[in-house]
Amino acid sequence: MATAAASCWSDRFNPSKVLFRGFNISDRMYFKLYSMYILLFLHMGSCFSDDDHEMEEFLKREFSLSKPYQGVGSLGSSYWELMGDAMVTTEQVRLTPDMQSRQGAVWSRMPCQLKDWEMQVHFKIHGQGKKNLNGDGLAIWYTKERMQKGPVFGNMDNFTGLGVFVDTYPNEEKYLEAQKKRYTPRTERIFPLVLAMVGNGTISYDHERDGRPTELGSCNAMVRNLKHDTFVFIRYVSRRLTVMIDIDGQHEWRDCLDIPGVRLPKGYYFGASALTGDLTDNHDIISMKLYQITVLNQKNQDDNEEDVTIPSVDNIELIRWKGNEEGMSSIAIFFTVLFSMVGSIFLIVIGLVVYSHWNETRRKRFY
Numbered sequence: 001m002a003t004a005a006a007s008c009w010s011d012r013f014n015p016s017k018v019l020f021r022g023f024n025i026s027d028r029m030y031f032k033l034y035s036m037y038i039l040l041f042l043h044m045g046s047c048f049s050d051d052d053h054e055m056e057e058f059l060k061r062e063f064s065l066s067k068p069y070q071g072v073g074s075l076g077s078s079y080w081e082l083m084g085d086a087m088v089t090t091e092q093v094r095l096t097p098d099m100q101s102r103q104g105a106v107w108s109r110m111p112c113q114l115k116d117w118e119m120q121v122h123f124k125i126h127g128q129g130k131k132n133l134n135g136d137g138l139a140i141w142y143t144k145e146r147m148q149k150g151p152v153f154g155n156m157d158n159f160t161g162l163g164v165f166v167d168t169y170p171n172e173e174k175y176l177e178a179q180k181k182r183y184t185p186r187t188e189r190i191f192p193l194v195l196a197m198v199g200n201g202t203i204s205y206d207h208e209r210d211g212r213p214t215e216l217g218s219c220n221a222m223v224r225n226l227k228h229d230t231f232v233f234i235r236y237v238s239r240r241l242t243v244m245i246d247i248d249g250q251h252e253w254r255d256c257l258d259i260p261g262v263r264l265p266k267g268y269y270f271g272a273s274a275l276t277g278d279l280t281d282n283h284d285i286i287s288m289k290l291y292q293i294t295v296l297n298q299k300n301q302d303d304n305e306e307d308v309t310i311p312s313v314d315n316i317e318l319i320r321w322k323g324n325e326e327g328m329s330s331i332a333i334f335f336t337v338l339f340s341m342v343g344s345i346f347l348i349v350i351g352l353v354v355y356s357h358w359n360e361t362r363r364k365r366f367y
């Protein structure tokens with residue numbers, strides 16, 4: 001009996017006999033259950049590898065600015081330096097007060113040598129001015145130059161690197177009035193506006209047109225005088241620039257722009273600046289947190305990539321053409337409809353001539 005039982009047990013779970021002699025009901029249930037666990041395990045592993053563990057983030061404190069702002073602005077005792085009218089309080093770094101003709105900035109003292117990074121900026125823009133009677137906005141920088149005053153949101157023009165602007169005043173309206181032009185429904189931008197620009201040291205920011213000729217992309221962002229927190233998220237990974245915003249108080253990122261082929265050198269400086277003119281606002285930075293990004297599945301590709309020396313964007317003319325495509329849409333639509341009508345009429349005429357000729361030939365064939 002023991003030998004027979006052992007033989008039965010070995011037959012039941014012997015792989016060769018299972019494969020070649022067939023399953024019984026218990027074997028099938030066991031095999032299905034085992035297969036389900038294997039598939040579930042593989043699926044979970046692929047999900048974690050694709051989503052949760054595709055990137056690793058590490059906070060870089062030497063490039064981050066947050067409360068209590070210990071030593072900010074003091075010579076040699078902080079990683080950050082103030083410029084112009086910027087000042088530190090217990091709650092924020094105020095780049096400009098709600099006063100006319102002020103400009104201020106905060107800049108990192110150390111150049112950033114990271115290839116892939118992510119900057120999360122907690123900011124606040126508020127003041128006494130009513131809608132369209134406030135200005136001018138603030139900018140987040142990753143540039144070769146630092147601590148330079150200028151007209152571009154408190155920084156120099158013809159900068160080298162990346163600028164992400166939170167623009168709160170539509171200067172382009174006055175420009176169009178002077179040109180006796182108007183917005184079309186497809187070209188009008190709603191302010192406040194978040195936009196990005198990459199400069200190589202020779203490209204000027206068009207203040208009169210709110211940077212339209214050089215922008216890589218933009219989105220509207222109603223950020224003034226809000227009671228909840230507002231954030232902008234800037235990620236540069238694998239030469240792809242992504243900007244998102246969280247301004248609705250829902251703690252959810254909303255897409256703003258996503259541009260591939262952006263080439264930014266290492267060794268540039270992070271900063272934030274703001275400017276007021278006749279119109280004013282408080283421009284506050286609550287925190288700037290920089291994270292080093294490690295892309296786990298691209299380590300071998302990094303070794304083969306060449307170092308970038310000059311900021312640039314692949315297919316920049318195509319990107320800007322798409323941005324300006326909306327401005328030409330009415331003319332393009334008119335000519336498209338016109339040529340379509342002419343082509344349709346031409347084809348109808350040709351069709352009638354061919355049909356008439358065929359019909360006449362057919363009649364002659366019967367006589």
